[in-house]
Amino acid sequence: MSQAIDLMVAGMGFVFVFLIILVFATLLMSKLVHRFGPPEPVAPARTPRARPSAPSSVDPDTAEAIKKAIAQYRSRHKK
Amino acid sequence: MSQAIDLMVAGMGFVFVFLIILVFATLLMSKLVHRFGPPEPVAPARTPRARPSAPSSVDPDTAEAIKKAIAQYRSRHKK
Amino acid sequence: MSQAIDLMVAGMGFVFVFLIILVFATLLMSKLVHRFGPPEPVAPARTPRARPSAPSSVDPDTAEAIKKAIAQYRSRHKK
Amino acid sequence: MTLWTGSGLFNMELGQVIMIAIGLLLLFLAIRKGFEPLLLVPIGFGGILANIPEAGLALTAAENAIHFALKSDTTQVLAALAAPLDVAYQAGQAITPELKEAFKVAVKEASYSDMAMANAIAQDFGYGNGMLYNFYSVVIGSTIGPLVIFMGVGAMTDFGPLLANPKTMLLGAAAQFGIFGTVLGAALLDWLGILDFTILEAAAVGIIGGADGPTSIYVSSVLAPHLLGAIAVSAYAYMAMVPMIQPPIMKALTSQKERAIKMSQLRPVSKKEKIVFPLVVLIAVVLFLPDAAPLLGMFCFGNLMRECGVVERLSDTAQNALINITTIFLGLSVGSKLMADKFLDAQTLGILGLGIVAFAVGTACGVLMAKLMNRFTKEAINPLIGSAGVSAVPMAARVSNKVGLEANPQNFLLMHAMGPNVAGVIGSAVAAGVMIKLLS
Amino acid sequence: MTLWTGSGLFNMELGQVIMIAIGLLLLFLAIRKGFEPLLLVPIGFGGILANIPEAGLALTAAENAIHFALKSDTTQVLAALAAPLDVAYQAGQAITPELKEAFKVAVKEASYSDMAMANAIAQDFGYGNGMLYNFYSVVIGSTIGPLVIFMGVGAMTDFGPLLANPKTMLLGAAAQFGIFGTVLGAALLDWLGILDFTILEAAAVGIIGGADGPTSIYVSSVLAPHLLGAIAVSAYAYMAMVPMIQPPIMKALTSQKERAIKMSQLRPVSKKEKIVFPLVVLIAVVLFLPDAAPLLGMFCFGNLMRECGVVERLSDTAQNALINITTIFLGLSVGSKLMADKFLDAQTLGILGLGIVAFAVGTACGVLMAKLMNRFTKEAINPLIGSAGVSAVPMAARVSNKVGLEANPQNFLLMHAMGPNVAGVIGSAVAAGVMIKLLS
Amino acid sequence: MTLWTGSGLFNMELGQVIMIAIGLLLLFLAIRKGFEPLLLVPIGFGGILANIPEAGLALTAAENAIHFALKSDTTQVLAALAAPLDVAYQAGQAITPELKEAFKVAVKEASYSDMAMANAIAQDFGYGNGMLYNFYSVVIGSTIGPLVIFMGVGAMTDFGPLLANPKTMLLGAAAQFGIFGTVLGAALLDWLGILDFTILEAAAVGIIGGADGPTSIYVSSVLAPHLLGAIAVSAYAYMAMVPMIQPPIMKALTSQKERAIKMSQLRPVSKKEKIVFPLVVLIAVVLFLPDAAPLLGMFCFGNLMRECGVVERLSDTAQNALINITTIFLGLSVGSKLMADKFLDAQTLGILGLGIVAFAVGTACGVLMAKLMNRFTKEAINPLIGSAGVSAVPMAARVSNKVGLEANPQNFLLMHAMGPNVAGVIGSAVAAGVMIKLLS
Numbered sequence A, B, C: 001m002s003q004a005i006d007l008m009v010a011g012m013g014f015v016f017v018f019l020i021i022l023v024f025a026t027l028l029m030s031k032l033v034h035r036f037g038p039p040e041p042v043a044p045a046r047t048p049r050a051r052p053s054a055p056s057s058v059d060p061d062t063a064e065a066i067k068k069a070i071a072q073y074r075s076r077h078k079k
Numbered sequence D, E, F: 001m002t003l004w005t006g007s008g009l010f011n012m013e014l015g016q017v018i019m020i021a022i023g024l025l026l027l028f029l030a031i032r033k034g035f036e037p038l039l040l041v042p043i044g045f046g047g048i049l050a051n052i053p054e055a056g057l058a059l060t061a062a063e064n065a066i067h068f069a070l071k072s073d074t075t076q077v078l079a080a081l082a083a084p085l086d087v088a089y090q091a092g093q094a095i096t097p098e099l100k101e102a103f104k105v106a107v108k109e110a111s112y113s114d115m116a117m118a119n120a121i122a123q124d125f126g127y128g129n130g131m132l133y134n135f136y137s138v139v140i141g142s143t144i145g146p147l148v149i150f151m152g153v154g155a156m157t158d159f160g161p162l163l164a165n166p167k168t169m170l171l172g173a174a175a176q177f178g179i180f181g182t183v184l185g186a187a188l189l190d191w192l193g194i195l196d197f198t199i200l201e202a203a204a205v206g207i208i209g210g211a212d213g214p215t216s217i218y219v220s221s222v223l224a225p226h227l228l229g230a231i232a233v234s235a236y237a238y239m240a241m242v243p244m245i246q247p248p249i250m251k252a253l254t255s256q257k258e259r260a261i262k263m264s265q266l267r268p269v270s271k272k273e274k275i276v277f278p279l280v281v282l283i284a285v286v287l288f289l290p291d292a293a294p295l296l297g298m299f300c301f302g303n304l305m306r307e308c309g310v311v312e313r314l315s316d317t318a319q320n321a322l323i324n325i326t327t328i329f330l331g332l333s334v335g336s337k338l339m340a341d342k343f344l345d346a347q348t349l350g351i352l353g354l355g356i357v358a359f360a361v362g363t364a365c366g367v368l369m370a371k372l373m374n375r376f377t378k379e380a381i382n383p384l385i386g387s388a389g390v391s392a393v394p395m396a397a398r399v400s401n402k403v404g405l406e407a408n409p410q411n412f413l414l415m416h417a418m419g420p421n422v423a424g425v426i427g428s429a430v431a432a433g434v435m436i437k438l439l440s
């Protein structure tokens, strides 16, 4: 029981310390990047863990366009 | 030799028993699924071991349509 | 030191012998293929180590065509 | 005859019937209810395979040899195996129930070298490791499986929302109270004499509160491999139930007004920040918690591949072929730990019970932390994004968004909740590192 | 000098020349004639690699050490290896042809532990396992390769036609007579003193009649690994020759009228039936034949991934990246068993001869069973679909269709033949389970 | 307390700081400067991971056990490990700096069997192999990684330009003087007493001149594994710098007129020639250099899969999923060899210095050979294509083309340079085979 309490105190303490340090490190990093980095076009935030836009895959818009194309093609070239 | 005969008798017997049981189990399963399952749109039988319609791949129709599109595109946009 | 010299002599010697043999073997092979092989349509030399034209991927031309198609499609079907 | 006495029907034990039913239940939940199907389909199927009587798919060569030798009175095999396992047995001695028990205990307690020797002897007699045991030792025993999954998850994670608002990382820290609260709960059950949990087992159970599959599997494989099956099933099942578990807690702890708080739009984040961030995390790990290095190292590596823009081939493979292959075998391997004699145990019930406590505590602490932060920060923080700190990416962030929309139809919290959500992944990996450091 | 005495030309033996020619022949058949190229290209290439003189790519570290030590009179290495292999030899003793023979026999008969020790000693002396040996032990020795292929095949298989007409499963049962008839044939050759086959070898040879690559490799790796090369080559070669082997038999056993029988269209099969079917097969395996669990378990798992609709990522990977990677290494590994001293043997000729008998018997029994069933069933069954019961998916079903079209241009049997065709896969996996159960 | 004394900050050594900085530098070069990012991103990241204090990710179980036992005075563990490692130590004895040194030396010099035993003992005490060590032993220790990469490279290589003009193979031969010249250079440094290089080490260093990543990794893993990190980093870094290293040398050795030589267009090459060519190379390996069989065998296998046209599935996987997966783990594994105490050494400086010499010599010899050939051949040969013989595919061929265009804007040398370029791959694999044959 006392082991578990010790583990909790040490664990939560460490998790907080670590992430607080990380907050400051991140803020510092962003500042440094903005100061020293040349300006660059900025990407808007995307949904995390989203499917990658794999180069080999066809995106929904394309798929839609293709579908239309096929439909037209088929209607024109009835076998 | 006698071992081989034993193996054949046991083996063919078991294969038949197993597959006959499987026939009845499958018939029963289909009946149960139809009785208790809500009606659903039915898929027609496809060719087994066919290439999966991988989401990332382009099916033959599409490919054909695309080819035409490219041909048209190229003939219009000669560099 | 003498080991290194021996290694160099043996090594360079062997590399040359091997590749010279390979030159002659290749010339012989090409001759045999042309003599005994039935004529076939010839493929032009491609860039080595190029990306394979993976069946699942869309080639640049297609991509371009698709992009145009999408642009047209979108301009026509404004939501 | 051999066919009949060797059939499943002849040898089936009640525990196996129950476990097969549980496997089918997991498949049902995964396929019909959509409960984390990518993992629960392989786990459920693996669970069924592991409980096929006489097949021994989840057993080592030595365990298979002992099973069949005990059954068929092959005393010579037993005598050969008795030596490295330190069981008192001579060839020719009668096979008593005590002997069976002695072998069972010996296998459980054998050291690495003794077990290796026993397996080699069993292989000399023609017995082999079961298929699932092989999968388990390659994928989980070596810890490679969860780490590769974590790399893939890193390659799928966008830290943009977190970088735009780094202080939401604290929400990901607070929610880890779910982990340590559960450790405390398990220790309490042990102290009250209700269930037995060593501190190692309690820590492994607690990791369920991290709401992160690969972290759970990694930690339990290190601290308490015999509980891995129950812990992984519990973790994935509750992750799938996040949309049911979290909303009542979130609503109970917040007022309508708090839930309706609108947050200001996130600033755009530059590509360069995204590239450097995984390296910042890595350096923090280097400096402060080397024991989190395998988990967070692979995670950051995956994320760096994603963001650096020059290794798209690799990033793509890490997110697709590689993670899929690993998931298949990881799932089957976890399933191999669903054997009746190891799973059907009061501890499993305790783990399932504590698991839901873990999620609830984590959710509550995340929300409370957000309320606390809201007092001290200039920009308003909607407390609903606190619950996303448990991780369960991206489900928990979607729950935050949904509950937020209920309170205020113009209130889109998804992006804001993504920050604490991915911070929760880092937070639980850190907690995992601490527990491994202190306990192993 | 070392370069010359170590070159292939200096050390080439006749057997190796022949085996390299056989490897080139397999490549020719695969590339020009389209004989199962996915397997025969890697097998043929692996066969060439395995027979490169002095390279020892298919040998263990111990075998390589013995080879070079015998050649260069390094008696110290030989003495060290003699101990675990139980060869009577002291350092410094002369190297006689008898000694060479003694080492050869000792390596063949060494137990698992002894071999492991000999390999460790060889590695201490700086020798290593050959590349192909490593591939073999990881992919086939562990049985993982054929099982992964089987999982992929499961993920590519549509049981729809079988579910629409389950009684065609009996055709898949009847065709397995090809397996057991061949076992009988091998035993007969042994009994007549023409060739030597133990019952294990006879069973392994028989599995060729299953007309299923991964099943053949799995069974022969368990029952008779030394015959694996010949069995796999034979199985794949005859599978490629199905369009030549089957039609004459089919026509001889059926009348023109029977061949022209039109079968009624198959009923549509619901998604749910397809999802439940692999689980029904699995439960049947659990209850009746645990020894078929690895093969059929992985097969059903692949099929469940395909049909359940919620793990498309995994199903896709199982059908593409994973099965392709495994096929490459499986083929090379099978090739490693095409070494001259193991392959160039009267047994191989026997295996090639019996293989075609196996296919012919299986085809005939399938057709006869279909004729028999046609008498008792209400709906007409075209006996031509019986031949598809040997499996060889989907070639055999196409042959049924083609022969059917010859008899009646309106008669499309493809879908009807697919039922027995996939039933043949199950049937031969069951037969494999029975043989492993009874013999090992 | 444990958290602090176990933290990186508390235990960090200067060497580790430097190595982490080097890792970050490699990442910078790869990401910002585009230096062979596919390899240098994983290598750099692996290098950082390998140097995390106390994490022991690149160490064996035994090394980890020794490290922690020495640190915490666990004399019982030390005593148990002392036995197989042949260190004079009894439980309870004091831990002196000499003892630490003795263990370090013992680990370095332990035989394969002794190390295996020490690892088993360490695992009995609960220590495990580090993650990167596991990757290394699976991917590089087994030699499988570089061979699979080589197969993939084979599947990506088009021998068309070489087949159209086979005599350019001689350029690929001449450029291998870069390898052997560097061996000589290393031996010279040793002879002069400036640095210590055994002949094995010199040969491993020389292979950098092959300008081929997988060949370098393969050869150094066989001949001098302790130098693998420095050699691989050097090879990839200089390959990335080919556009800077080569042009001055090329210009210095050729006149403006020579550089402006136009070469006649290459003849078209038939499909059949391309299919047969890898088999021709394979047969040459069989006959003349069995020790090049693993490398060139896998290379030819990949190329045959590419050209034969009947196994596109496999070829595609070999060029994508499989090579990408292998690259990820190969890179991390190479990174595991960037540990401070092994990398920060005068030898590494020597390797970096010799590496650039290797490239320069190879380039020069290729150009000079081309000039020589130009005298004797009917058709003109532009000497600029000689530099492409070092391999570094396709960078070196592009450099030839670029320098050619500078001299004559109508002069397209890319295709002509591709011949010697791929011949350089074969040439360095042959050189690798010769060195392995003569030295191991």
Ligand code: NA
Pocket: D209, D210, D211, D212, D389, D390, D391, D392, D424, D425, D427, D428, D429
């Ligand atoms: Na978490």
Ligand code: NA
Pocket: E209, E210, E211, E212, E389, E390, E391, E392, E424, E425, E427, E428, E429
């Ligand atoms: Na079959």
Ligand code: NA
Pocket: F209, F210, F211, F212, F389, F390, F391, F392, F424, F425, F426, F427, F428, F429
């Ligand atoms: Na080269």
